[in-house]
Amino acid sequence: xxxxxxxxxxxxxxxxxxxxxxxxxxxxxxxxxxxxxxxxxxxxxxxxxxxxxxxxxxxxxxxxxxxxxxxxxxxxxxxxxxxxxxxxxxxxxxxxxxxxxxxxxxxxxxxxxxxxxxxxxxxxxxxxxxxxxxxxxxxxxxxxxxxxxxxxxxxxxxxxxxxxxxxxxxxxxxxxxxxxxxxxxxxxxxxxxxxxxxxxxxxxxxxxxxxxxxxxxxxxxxxxxxxxxxxxxxxxxxxxxxxxxxxxxxxxxxxxxxxxxxxxxxxxxxxxxxxxxxxxxxxxxxxxxxxxxxxxxxxxxxxxxxxxxxxxxxxxxxxxxxxxxxxxxxxxxxxxxxxxxxxxxxxxxxxxxxxxxxxxxxxxxxxxxxxxxxxxxxxxxxxxxxxxxxxxxxxxxxxxxxxxxxxxxxxxxxxxxxxxxxxxxxxxxxxxxxxxxxxxxxxxxxxxxxxxxxxxxxxxxxxxxxxxxxxxxxxxxxxxxxxxxxxxxxxxxxxxxxxxxxxxxxxxxxxxxxxxxxxxxxxxxxxxxxxxxxxxxxxxxxxxxxxxxxxxxxxxxxxxxxxxxxxxxxxxxxxxxxx
Amino acid sequence: xxxxxxxxxxxxxxxxxxxxxxxxxxxxxxxxxxxxxxxxxxxxxxxxxxxxxxxxxxxxxxxxxxxxxxxxxxxxxxxxxxxxxxxxxxxxxxxxxxxxxxxxxxxxxxxxxxxxxxxxxxxxxxxxxxxxxxxxxxxxxxxxxxxxxxxxxxxxxxxxxxxxxxxxxxxxxxxxxxxxxxxxxxxxxxxxxxxxxxxxxxxxxxxxxxxxxxxxxxxxxxxxxxxxxxxxxxxxxxxxxxxxxxxxxxxxxxxxxxxxxxxxxxxxxxxxxxxxxxxxxxxxxxxxxxxxxxxxxxxxxxxxxxxxxxxxxxxxxxxxxxxxxxxxxxxxxxxxxxxxxxxxxxxxxxxxxxxxxxxxxxxxxxxxxxxxxxxxxxxxxxxxxxxxxxxxxxxxxxxxxxxxx
Numbered sequence: 001x002x003x004x005x006x007x008x009x010x011x012x013x014x015x016x017x018x019x020x021x022x023x024x025x026x027x028x029x030x031x032x033x034x035x036x037x038x039x040x041x042x043x044x045x046x047x048x049x050x051x052x053x054x055x056x057x058x059x060x061x062x063x064x065x066x067x068x069x070x071x072x073x074x075x076x077x078x079x080x081x082x083x084x085x086x087x088x089x090x091x092x093x094x095x096x097x098x099x100x101x102x103x104x105x106x107x108x109x110x111x112x113x114x115x116x117x118x119x120x121x122x123x124x125x126x127x128x129x130x131x132x133x134x135x136x137x138x139x140x141x142x143x144x145x146x147x148x149x150x151x152x153x154x155x156x157x158x159x160x161x162x163x164x165x166x167x168x169x170x171x172x173x174x175x176x177x178x179x180x181x182x183x184x185x186x187x188x189x190x191x192x193x194x195x196x197x198x199x200x201x202x203x204x205x206x207x208x209x210x211x212x213x214x215x216x217x218x219x220x221x222x223x224x225x226x227x228x229x230x231x232x233x234x235x236x237x238x239x240x241x242x243x244x245x246x247x248x249x250x251x252x253x254x255x256x257x258x259x260x261x262x263x264x265x266x267x268x269x270x271x272x273x274x275x276x277x278x279x280x281x282x283x284x285x286x287x288x289x290x291x292x293x294x295x296x297x298x299x300x301x302x303x304x305x306x307x308x309x310x311x312x313x314x315x316x317x318x319x320x321x322x323x324x325x326x327x328x329x330x331x332x333x334x335x336x337x338x339x340x341x342x343x344x345x346x347x348x349x350x351x352x353x354x355x356x357x358x359x360x361x362x363x364x365x366x367x368x369x370x371x372x373x374x375x376x377x378x379x380x381x382x383x384x385x386x387x388x389x390x391x392x393x394x395x396x397x398x399x400x401x402x403x404x405x406x407x408x409x410x411x412x413x414x415x416x417x418x419x420x421x422x423x424x425x426x427x428x429x430x431x432x433x434x435x436x437x438x439x440x441x442x443x444x445x446x447x448x449x450x451x452x453x454x455x456x457x458x459x460x461x462x463x464x465x466x467x468x469x470x471x472x473x474x475x476x477x478x479x480x481x482x483x484x485x486x487x488x489x490x491x492x493x494x495x496x497x498x499x500x501x502x503x504x505x506x507x508x509x510x511x512x513x514x515x516x517x518x519x520x521x522x523x524x525x526x527x528x529x530x531x532x533x534x535x536x537x538x539x540x541x542x543x544x545x546x547x548x549x550x551x552x553x554x555x556x557x558x559x560x561x562x563x564x565x566x567x568x569x570x571x572x573x574x575x576x577x578x579x
Numbered sequence: 580x581x582x583x584x585x586x587x588x589x590x591x592x593x594x595x596x597x598x599x600x601x602x603x604x605x606x607x608x609x610x611x612x613x614x615x616x617x618x619x620x621x622x623x624x625x626x627x628x629x630x631x632x633x634x635x636x637x638x639x640x641x642x643x644x645x646x647x648x649x650x651x652x653x654x655x656x657x658x659x660x661x662x663x664x665x666x667x668x669x670x671x672x673x674x675x676x677x678x679x680x681x682x683x684x685x686x687x688x689x690x691x692x693x694x695x696x697x698x699x700x701x702x703x704x705x706x707x708x709x710x711x712x713x714x715x716x717x718x719x720x721x722x723x724x725x726x727x728x729x730x731x732x733x734x735x736x737x738x739x740x741x742x743x744x745x746x747x748x749x750x751x752x753x754x755x756x757x758x759x760x761x762x763x764x765x766x767x768x769x770x771x772x773x774x775x776x777x778x779x780x781x782x783x784x785x786x787x788x789x790x791x792x793x794x795x796x797x798x799x800x801x802x803x804x805x806x807x808x809x810x811x812x813x814x815x816x817x818x819x820x821x822x823x824x825x826x827x828x829x830x831x832x833x834x835x836x837x838x839x840x841x842x843x844x845x846x847x848x849x850x851x852x853x854x855x856x857x858x859x860x861x862x863x864x865x866x867x868x869x870x871x872x873x874x875x876x877x878x879x880x881x882x883x884x885x886x887x888x889x890x891x892x893x894x895x896x897x898x899x900x901x902x903x904x905x906x907x908x909x910x911x912x913x914x915x916x917x918x919x920x921x922x923x924x925x926x927x928x929x930x931x932x933x934x935x936x937x938x939x940x941x942x943x944x945x946x947x948x949x950x951x952x953x954x955x956x957x958x959x960x961x962x963x964x965x966x967x968x969x970x971x972x973x974x975x976x977x978x979x980x981x982x983x984x
Contacts, residue, residue, distance in 0.1 A: 120896050120897060123896045124896065125893070125894065125896050125899050126896075127896070127899045127900060127903050128899065134903075134907060138900065139900045139903060139904055140904075142897065142900045142901070142904075143883065143900065143901065143904045143911075146897070147881070147882045147883045148882070148897065149882070149887070149891055149895065149897055149898065150891070150895040150896070150897045152895075243907060
């Protein structure tokens with residue numbers, strides 16, 4: 001689905017087909033002048049991108065660097081030396097050697113003002129009740145390019161206010177400015193054409209097809225790229241005003257793709273996940289399943305340490321719980337019946353701490369447990385629904401231990417579980433001693449003699465390794481404490497000191513040991529890991545899903561180049577662009 | 580005829596008495612320490628050998644707080660600088676922001692600011708004079724001064740909605756116009772204010788006790804005062820003719836006919852008499868401003884800088900968006916750096932403001948007139964008797980809020 005053959009560099013319809021990705025002409029550098037300033041631009045740049053290189057902002061609603069050009073909004077009209085006396089769309093016209101672009105002439109300013117006025121003709125007075133308020137392009141551009149009172153003396157057009165498009169998306173037709181970004185996204189990126197423009201003129205609106213809801217796994221992205229409040233996330237709707245939440249980078253834990261995300265939180269409550277740009281992992285997208293993974297950070301958490309099963313269960317202080325666990329485990333240490341289960345939901349540091357704890361208990365057997373596999377596709381969704389299966393295996397290798405499948409648990413008398421995903425429930429009751437370091441309440445925590453509350457990946461420093469071997473940092477993104485929850489390695493450290501050993505006092509210390517032991521991590525330091533992660537070359541797979549973003553060849557240890565030079569503001573960070 | 584009793588220097592009597600230096604704290608919560616300031620006084624008998632003012636008890640972190648507030652949210656902080664004449668602070672700060680933006684205040688609002696500012700100046704001087712009287716035992720003076728001040732503060736409350744914490748100015752104008760009938764109300768009460776001022780004049784100016792307690796006390800020369808950074812009444816009491824309203828006219832002061840009263844000795848008495856004269860001059864200015872005030876808008880209609888009318892906020896998308904952006908993100912002030920200076924009640928009130936183009940100030944520093952004058956207090960007090968300390972301290976009219984910010 002790419003451009004076929006010749007590209008019209010004179011400013012015709014570049015990239016009018018699907019996506020902007022592959023244009024068969026090798027890129028070259030051209031010099032253009034934006035408002036008199038010289039810019040060295042890529043020949044594939046349009047005027048918006050060329051101007052962005054020197055920080056000149058050309059406003060736009062409908063343009064998106066990853067979608068085809070629509071020319072719907074008319075906001076980006078500028079003057080060029082090629083067409084004196086008329087305005088041309090900056091999204092559609094491509095740079096050309098020596099082209100002079102003017103973005104601030106009276107004609108351009110007048111068009112921007114007029115454009116805003118027309119966009120607002122039928123826009124409802126909704127800011128106070130609109131979720132987009134605070135990250136809305138209409139608000140931003142109105143103050144920057146229009147800032148004049150309304151001249152409308154008629155009633156505004158009424159349209160459907162709350163069309164349920166699908167499980168995650170609701171549509172308000174009155175707020176819509178018909179930029180068609182969502183339609184193009186579904187056509188070109190999700191490749192599931194589930195949206196269309198219907199009706200004509202000022203009555204036009206976006207619609208799903210009869211009997212076909214917007215149920216694509218990527219539907220949430222349409223909300224992100226919607227420049228106004230027309231498409232809203234039903235999960236986030238009316239939950240929080242956007243200026244109340246703190247935006248913090250993290251990595252999605254929904255599957256082994258490891259999409260880069262922002263976690264937005266207030267206090268110890270996460271409110272939503274938004275994709276964070278990483279060309280080599282998720283570009284600027286993420287899937288709907290991943291978008292909802294933050295719920296595990298909020299709901300049904302193990303908040304306080306607990307001892308005793310069933311009727312004897314009692315919340316206790318962390319020290320009492322650790323003492324109790326030590327008391328139960330100490331007699332069994334070295335008896336051969338101790339096993340350690342490590343979930344693929346653990347960070348590398350938690351896994352390392354689990355192996356260290358196992359060594360202190362002289363455990364002979366280590367088990368690998370995980371969430372069950374699920375759907376996959378050829379883009380961002382991987383079947384392995386665990387963020388760090390690769391990492392846990394790498395850590396096991398580093399400690400020279402063999403991982404068994406959790407179903408082989410028979411014969412184990414005492415089990416210490418670092419996170420409780422996928423533990424075989426029917427076999428847990430037979431254990432003499434079961435100590436669980438758990439994030440969420442589930443059937444297995446009910447069977448535990450001691451439960452220690454574990455922080456979620458969104459709450460702790462650590463590293464994860466995705467399906468193709470990309471080592472990525474996580475941070476303390478939801479910073480406020482939740483009960484007595486602590487990272488898994490911290491509980492392991494406390495158990496270790498009770499058992500007479502020493503554990504890791506920080507995630508960095510755990511990573512340091514891993515870097516010493518694992519050939520894959522040699523020479524790496526926790527504090528110097530890039531925000532965008534790095535590729536561990538030896539883990540790279542042979543086969544790739546057709547459309548999965550991949551690291552650029554030959555640049556594995558560093559982040560690949562991006563279309564926008566560092567330091568300039570990227571206008572299309574999905575959503576939240578105005579903050 | 581009996582010979583008049585020989586005049587004795589009261590301090591000379593103590594010369595032969597054995598004494599050792601003693602260090603005493605005056606304040607910070609002493610009633611005569613206006614605001615909250617401490618003087619660490621070393622006395623040798625009745626003579627003050629050293630007096631070190633210690634400030635910081637009223638510190639509010641003005642600069643830092645301002646950096647975390649939108650441009651308009653800084654206004655309430657400026658109220659609390661010199662809290663006796665807040666409109667003057669509001670005006671000085673907002674003039675700085677207007678200069679950064681390059682926007683002009685509307686004509687009517689300029690006059691309103693002058694009216695409000697000069698009333699505030701009268702209040703400030705009345706407070707100072709009243710306090711001097713009070714602390715020298717002339718309680719009546721204090722009552723008269725406060726009666727006059729209350730008359731004016733009531734007018735300010737009607738005009739701005741608050742007696743002290745007015746937050747009245749806005750970028751390119753003011754928050755509220757004169758309410759109906761307010762002008763006549765003010766014109767009616769100003770004669771009473773002048774009448775009370777005249778009463779105070781009669782009570783103090785030729786009063787033998789008052790003169791003995793203030794004349795030749797806390798003397799400073801013009802050159803020295805300039806070296807210390809004096810401005811305002813304390814500088815003009817030394818005979819130096821510097822008033823920002825005349826030297827560098829701003830707002831509509833160049834259209835006003837008024838004089839700058841000057842002292843000659845630079846002592847406590849002159850500082851008192853000067854404030855008395857300035858009250859009368861401010862009265863002249865207020866009357867002229869009321870006479871000249873044109874009709875018109877009190878704030879710009881450019882929604883980038885002034886909130887839209889409520890009708891538009893609730894009734895149009897344009898209005899609600901402008902309101903939202905101004906409240907949530909603040910007015911966008913172009914990057915730049917300015918220093919504006921105005922004549923505050925106690926001297927040159929300057930704001931140094933830096934903007935980096937965001938909705939909040941990047942940095943703000945205040946040149947409060949009180950700090951340089953307070954720093955000269957040890958010099959003014961040294962060698963005087965303990966009893967002279969309070970009149971001297973009163974006469975420089977230190978205001979804790981603007982000294983400590």
